[in-house]
Amino acid sequence: MAVQKPSTPKGTRDFGQIEMARRNYIFDTIRSVFRCFGFQQIETPAMENLSTLLGKYGEEGDKLLFRVLNSGDCFSGVDLENFRLEGDCFNSKALSLKVCEKGLRYDLTVPFARYVVQHQNDISFPFKRYQIQPVWRADRPQKGRYREFYQCDVDVIGSTSLLNELELVQMVDAVFGKLGIGVNIHINNRKLLTGFAEIAGAPDKVTDITVAIDKLDKICIEKVEEEMASKGLSANGIAVIRQILSIDGGFEAKRNAMKALFQGGSASGIVSETGLKGLDELDELFGLIDTAGVEAPVCLDLSLARGLNYYTGAIFEVKARDFEIGSICGGGRYDNLTGIFGLPGLSGVGISFGADRIYDVLSSLDLFPASLESATKLLFAVMGQEEMKYILPIASRLRQEGVAIEIYPEATKLRKQFEYAERRSIPFISINGSSEIEAGSVNIKNLSTGTQQSFPANDLPAILEFLK
Amino acid sequence: MAVQKPSTPKGTRDFGQIEMARRNYIFDTIRSVFRCFGFQQIETPAMENLSTLLGKYGEEGDKLLFRVLNSGDCFSGVDLENFRLEGDCFNSKALSLKVCEKGLRYDLTVPFARYVVQHQNDISFPFKRYQIQPVWRADRPQKGRYREFYQCDVDVIGSTSLLNELELVQMVDAVFGKLGIGVNIHINNRKLLTGFAEIAGAPDKVTDITVAIDKLDKICIEKVEEEMASKGLSANGIAVIRQILSIDGGFEAKRNAMKALFQGGSASGIVSETGLKGLDELDELFGLIDTAGVEAPVCLDLSLARGLNYYTGAIFEVKARDFEIGSICGGGRYDNLTGIFGLPGLSGVGISFGADRIYDVLSSLDLFPASLESATKLLFAVMGQEEMKYILPIASRLRQEGVAIEIYPEATKLRKQFEYAERRSIPFISINGSSEIEAGSVNIKNLSTGTQQSFPANDLPAILEFLK
Numbered sequence: 001m002a003v004q005k006p007s008t009p010k011g012t013r014d015f016g017q018i019e020m021a022r023r024n025y026i027f028d029t030i031r032s033v034f035r036c037f038g039f040q041q042i043e044t045p046a047m048e049n050l051s052t053l054l055g056k057y058g059e060e061g062d063k064l065l066f067r068v069l070n071s072g073d074c075f076s077g078v079d080l081e082n083f084r085l086e087g088d089c090f091n092s093k094a095l096s097l098k099v100c101e102k103g104l105r106y107d108l109t110v111p112f113a114r115y116v117v118q119h120q121n122d123i124s125f126p127f128k129r130y131q132i133q134p135v136w137r138a139d140r141p142q143k144g145r146y147r148e149f150y151q152c153d154v155d156v157i158g159s160t161s162l163l164n165e166l167e168l169v170q171m172v173d174a175v176f177g178k179l180g181i182g183v184n185i186h187i188n189n190r191k192l193l194t195g196f197a198e199i200a201g202a203p204d205k206v207t208d209i210t211v212a213i214d215k216l217d218k219i220c221i222e223k224v225e226e227e228m229a230s231k232g233l234s235a236n237g238i239a240v241i242r243q244i245l246s247i248d249g250g251f252e253a254k255r256n257a258m259k260a261l262f263q264g265g266s267a268s269g270i271v272s273e274t275g276l277k278g279l280d281e282l283d284e285l286f287g288l289i290d291t292a293g294v295e296a297p298v299c300l301d302l303s304l305a306r307g308l309n310y311y312t313g314a315i316f317e318v319k320a321r322d323f324e325i326g327s328i329c330g331g332g333r334y335d336n337l338t339g340i341f342g343l344p345g346l347s348g349v350g351i352s353f354g355a356d357r358i359y360d361v362l363s364s365l366d367l368f369p370a371s372l373e374s375a376t377k378l379l380f381a382v383m384g385q386e387e388m389k390y391i392l393p394i395a396s397r398l399r400q401e402g403v404a405i406e407i408y409p410e411a412t413k414l415r416k417q418f419e420y421a422e423r424r425s426i427p428f429i430s431i432n433g434s435s436e437i438e439a440g441s442v443n444i445k446n447l448s449t450g451t452q453q454s455f456p457a458n459d460l461p462a463i464l465e466f467l468k
Numbered sequence: 469m470a471v472q473k474p475s476t477p478k479g480t481r482d483f484g485q486i487e488m489a490r491r492n493y494i495f496d497t498i499r500s501v502f503r504c505f506g507f508q509q510i511e512t513p514a515m516e517n518l519s520t521l522l523g524k525y526g527e528e529g530d531k532l533l534f535r536v537l538n539s540g541d542c543f544s545g546v547d548l549e550n551f552r553l554e555g556d557c558f559n560s561k562a563l564s565l566k567v568c569e570k571g572l573r574y575d576l577t578v579p580f581a582r583y584v585v586q587h588q589n590d591i592s593f594p595f596k597r598y599q600i601q602p603v604w605r606a607d608r609p610q611k612g613r614y615r616e617f618y619q620c621d622v623d624v625i626g627s628t629s630l631l632n633e634l635e636l637v638q639m640v641d642a643v644f645g646k647l648g649i650g651v652n653i654h655i656n657n658r659k660l661l662t663g664f665a666e667i668a669g670a671p672d673k674v675t676d677i678t679v680a681i682d683k684l685d686k687i688c689i690e691k692v693e694e695e696m697a698s699k700g701l702s703a704n705g706i707a708v709i710r711q712i713l714s715i716d717g718g719f720e721a722k723r724n725a726m727k728a729l730f731q732g733g734s735a736s737g738i739v740s741e742t743g744l745k746g747l748d749e750l751d752e753l754f755g756l757i758d759t760a761g762v763e764a765p766v767c768l769d770l771s772l773a774r775g776l777n778y779y780t781g782a783i784f785e786v787k788a789r790d791f792e793i794g795s796i797c798g799g800g801r802y803d804n805l806t807g808i809f810g811l812p813g814l815s816g817v818g819i820s821f822g823a824d825r826i827y828d829v830l831s832s833l834d835l836f837p838a839s840l841e842s843a844t845k846l847l848f849a850v851m852g853q854e855e856m857k858y859i860l861p862i863a864s865r866l867r868q869e870g871v872a873i874e875i876y877p878e879a880t881k882l883r884k885q886f887e888y889a890e891r892r893s894i895p896f897i898s899i900n901g902s903s904e905i906e907a908g909s910v911n912i913k914n915l916s917t918g919t920q921q922s923f924p925a926n927d928l929p930a931i932l933e934f935l936k
Binding site: 005006007008009012013014015016017020021024032035036037038040041042043044045046047048049051052063064066067068069071072073074075076077078079080083084085088089090091092095096099100101102104114115117118119122124126128129134136138147148156159160161163164166167170174288291292293341342375376379382388389392393395396399402403404405406407409410420423424 | 473474475476477480481482483484485488489492500503504505506508509510511512513514515516517519520531532534535536537539540541542543544545546547548551552553556557558559560563564567568569570572582583585586587590592594596597602604606615616624627628629631632634635638642756759760761809810843844847850856857860861863864867870871872873874875877878888891892
């Protein structure tokens with residue numbers, strides 16, 4: 001009987017040893033920075049109750065949730081006929097709610113909000129947490145978009161201080177500095193976007209204006225204006241937005257120009273208190289960034305909008321300087337994340353690192369350390385049972401020093417053992433026969449330079465030096 | 469509207485920061501040992517095709533699989549009436565196959581077998597991999613049994629050498645040595661169990677005999693004999709098994725006694741070639757263990773059976789010496805794991821570490837390092853905006869040295885900031901006001917000893933020394 005070669009479900013991936021070494025390098029780097037800033041890791045279950053997840057990601061998001069069938073005889077007792085629309089068409093949405101109570105985590109934000117509310121009495125606020133876990137979305141798989149992927153979120157909740165925004169910027173700076181990726185950090189403030197709509201005379205059109213502006217890096221200003229017009233923004237309003245988007249220069253120039261406009265200096269003459277408040281926040285944040293010192297260029301990007309509606313203050317986006325891939329990290333401040341679960345009044349700010357995109361940048365720019373390829377330092381080739389027994393205590397001592405050692409498990413042809421070392425990128429091989437056993441020595445060869453040397457088996461320091 | 473306090477699904481858990489620090493400590497320890505032996509990490513997706521999972525864990529296992537509903541309008545086009553048994557009773561099992569193609573991973577073994585078969589052309593055999601990921605089982609939750617829990621598996625596949633068995637024993641020894649848990653390592657060989665049945669004159673009753681013997685640590689020998697009798701084992705057969713189980717002493721004594729029995733010296737006079745082969749393997753393995761040197765006591769445990777039917781050679785079980793909790797690690801050799809996916813002839817051997825039980829042992833014996841509680845070393849208290857700005861560059865420099873630093877984000881009452889340090893187990897606090905700013909100094913207090921000291925802000929070495 002021919003057995004079908006098995007595969008992973010559509011849109012999901014296996015990670016082999018080299019991919020894992022590279023992914024761990026990214027996560028370990030991020031984690032070490034988080035730790036230096038006092039953030040602590042939590043984990044939540046893969047499955048959440050559907051009542052926790054539904055309605056949090058819009059109608060489209062609800063459709064993309066993976067639902068988990070209740071266990072046991074879950075269809076019995078359900079009057080399936082009630083869900084028949086006509087013919088063999090059923091109301092799958094309603095029926096799935098009858099037979100599924102749980103769904104797979106769609107992001108880390110909603111489970112985090114659920115966590116904070118559930119454990120509020122055990123948490124010391126301000127609560128600084130990070131979380132690195134996979135999420136699942138029933139999206140149509142395509143290049144770079146998967147149905148299972150890792151998110152890497154870091155948030156502070158329970159503090160309105162802009163020091164938190166600063167620390168996120170510092171962490172971004174440190175992470176990409178350590179990874180060797182040159183980045184630009186873009187900052188804006190949701191209150192400015194509200195201000196834009198106000199001085200454009202259309203305070204009800206914040207979302208339309210934001211969505212249109214957000215497309216500026218993909219389409220030209222004329223198309224953006226067309227879109228705003230189609231949403232009913234007046235010609236005067238469009239003129240004000242055009243005025244804003246043409247502002248150029250560094251932070252101070254932009255801040256001063258925006259201040260004049262928010263104070264009534266735009267074509268509409270309208271004053272925006274919210275916009276001015278947003279400018280004050282940016283002023284303080286950029287002052288803190290100056291004081292603390294950040295390597296990466298940080299700019300005020302007036303066209304930065306970010307999709308998520310729950311942001312209420314600073315918004316961030318990080319782009320790689322030498323590789324076109326969109327945002328590799330982003331986030332912002334939200335004022336009411338836990339309100340959906342009945343705990344209002346907790347302000348928070350957070351960012352999320354895009355692990356898959358960071359992987360692609362590092363891979364494309366060849367920035368992964370070469371050492372990640374070779375986990376094992378030394379392979380002991382094996383010529384026979386006696387030789388293996390000779391090697392064992394030597395290998396044990398080297399491993400106790402933390403050196404990654406393999407012993408080839410079979411006494412096969414040396415060529416095969418060499419091939420294994422090569423395929424596994426093991427840099428050193430040791431071959432020991434009867435003459436080494438007699439002499440009590442170890443022979444080690446550096447496979448890249450070809451250098452070969454013999455050591456007394458008990459001269460650990462010399463061996464460790466050679467393996468460096 | 470009253471909002472219901474949200475919770476996690478039954479049988480699943482959140483892990484808070486201290487639990488995570490402890491769990492990471494366990495996993496990092498295990499990982500570091502795996503790495504020293506040249507094992508490399510892989511990961512597989514949480515969801516597998518049900519065709520990969522079904523039929524691999526017995527009928528009971530199939531029932532415990534969490535199934536994931538197909539996305540979209542998955543009920544339409546399915547003739548639900550076909551699945552009606554009577555009234556509102558449905559054949560949920562058959563119907564679920566119509567609307568679910570995927571299930572959550574039930575263990576790491578089957579996905580590993582699937583991985584090896586799928587990627588066989590890219591793998592360098594012998595393939596030494598480890599995998600640390602959660603698995604899901606729709607078991608009835610109870611104390612110590614969860615619906616989501618981590619498994620931690622390490623296997624070599626593609627080599628029959630007993631060196632692999634040795635290395636697993638060495639890794640067990642190293643892991644529990646590093647964790648400070650005293651353990652006994654029990655070893656047996658499936659071929660001995662086959663031999664038992666053969667010399668008991670009941671070669672077809674291997675499973676019955678194995679299952680009965682396996683209960684020896686819970687019930688007395690008389691009950692075990694009763695069970696074997698009820699399965700149809702003859703009085704003579706039972707006498708042979710009793711003879712085997714009464715064998716006492718160290719490895720050599722047991723080996724010699726068993727050798728005599730397998731050579732025809734038992735009451736039945738039957739010779740067991742399989743049993744003798746098993747003894748040869750054990751002989752070689754114990755010889756290797758002697759040569760390599762292992763700290764933990766290793767014993768031949770003739771009553772060790774382990775449930776899984778796919779084991780064909782050595783079987784292992786590890787028990788904590790100072791805490792009664794059952795096996796905390798176990799495994800064995802299997803000869804045909806990938807055969808289920810059409811790739812026969814690959815022998816492998818592996819073990820699995822029980823993370824939850826190891827956690828319980830460390831916790832009960834108070835063996836977690838105290839340092840895990842305090843991730844952050846130093847909290848800078850904040851008295852006002854000026855003081856915060858004074859602190860920022862100092863904090864940055866300390867973080868660059870890898871010290872975990874927090875700055876309290878608000879200039880609230882000092883008492884509150886002290887409380888925060890205490891609740892978070894932060895060992896040092898630094899309070900700096902106008903006099904420190906004037907003097908260019910930093911004042912740091914050791915919260916456990918009460919010692920307080922001032923340093924010039926740029927004397928990093930002295931500060932680092934005080935924080936040690």
